[in-house]
Amino acid sequence: MTLEVQSVAVQRGSVPVLAGVDFALPAGEALFLRGPNGIGKTTLLRCIAGLQPPLSGVVRMANGGAATDEIAYASHADGVKPTLTVAENLSFWASVFGASGIDAALETFDLVELRNRAAQNLSAGQKRRLGLARMLVTGRNIWAMDEPTVSLDAAATANFARVVQDHLARGGSALIATHIDLGFDAKVLDLTPFKATTENAPEFDEAFL
Ligand SMILES: Nc1ncnc2c1ncn2[C@@H]1O[C@H](COP(=O)(O)OP(=O)(O)OP(=O)(O)O)[C@@H](O)[C@H]1O
Numbered sequence: 001m002t003l004e005v006q007s008v009a010v011q012r013g014s015v016p017v018l019a020g021v022d023f024a025l026p027a028g029e030a031l032f033l034r035g036p037n038g039i040g041k042t043t044l045l046r047c048i049a050g051l052q053p054p055l056s057g058v059v060r061m062a063n064g065g066a067a068t069d070e071i072a073y074a075s076h077a078d079g080v081k082p083t084l085t086v087a088e089n090l091s092f093w094a095s096v097f098g099a100s101g102i103d104a105a106l107e108t109f110d111l112v113e114l115r116n117r118a119a120q121n122l123s124a125g126q127k128r129r130l131g132l133a134r135m136l137v138t139g140r141n142i143w144a145m146d147e148p149t150v151s152l153d154a155a156a157t158a159n160f161a162r163v164v165q166d167h168l169a170r171g172g173s174a175l176i177a178t179h180i181d182l183g184f185d186a187k188v189l190d191l192t193p194f195k196a197t198t199e200n201a202p203e204f205d206e207a208f209l
Helices: 041-048 086-096 103-108 124-138 154-169
Strands: 003-012 015-025 030-034 056-061 071-074 142-146 173-177 187-190
Touching (some): 003 041, 015 056, 041 071, 041 142, 041 173, 124 154
Parallel strands (some): 030 173, 071 142
Antiparallel strands (some): 003 056
16 A cells, blocks of 8 residues: 655646655655745645646556545645534545544544534634544545644644554554654655756746746
8 A cells, every 4th residue: 555656746837846756655654745835745745635637757556556546635725614513524524435433533633522513613723623533534544634733732733643643553654744843753755856947847838938
């Protein structure tokens, strides 16, 4: 269950952002994506999650399967439906992914007392916890997460780190764009050297600009 990213180039708004990104993410491991603001962490995660195609290169499972069938993606925007309650949001996602049961996810992210509150009435940190609880109910093996600890307090951040480590111990994997130290060891990929230039983004038509 290894995710392979091979020679991937990505663009945003028709402008090449990264080129030549290569890594493998085996089961049981996490990889932290780092780099300065605007380097392309979000763009790369969106590509790996299947929300936009790569300019070139390949994202796939080592066993030949489709990566998009294995990945659950938590974006900046949380993917939370504002008018549904906490429980309804999680039940909705459980049904989308064919999983059953939301109780463990509610407990894990300290959402039990908030289960009947509309998501639009949650605080920023509570909403973020709901977005992360969604990862659990998908039943997916690979969690791709973009700045998952934004708005979380210290206790919730530590809890999130434990949840990810439990996920890894069960054979899952995690690809996490984060500027903070989550307090557990994982490989780090600094994207700075992969910043696209017109030389290493050969499919970019400069005359288009
Ligand atoms: N909708 C858009 N249209 C055009 N360009 C965009 C769009 N969204 C982002 N960009 C640009 O694409 C580049 C990569 O942005 P991206 O959000 O992937 O970076 P990031 O590494 O995740 O940044 P941060 O650390 O600030 O979250 C940036 O230069 C950004 O300004």
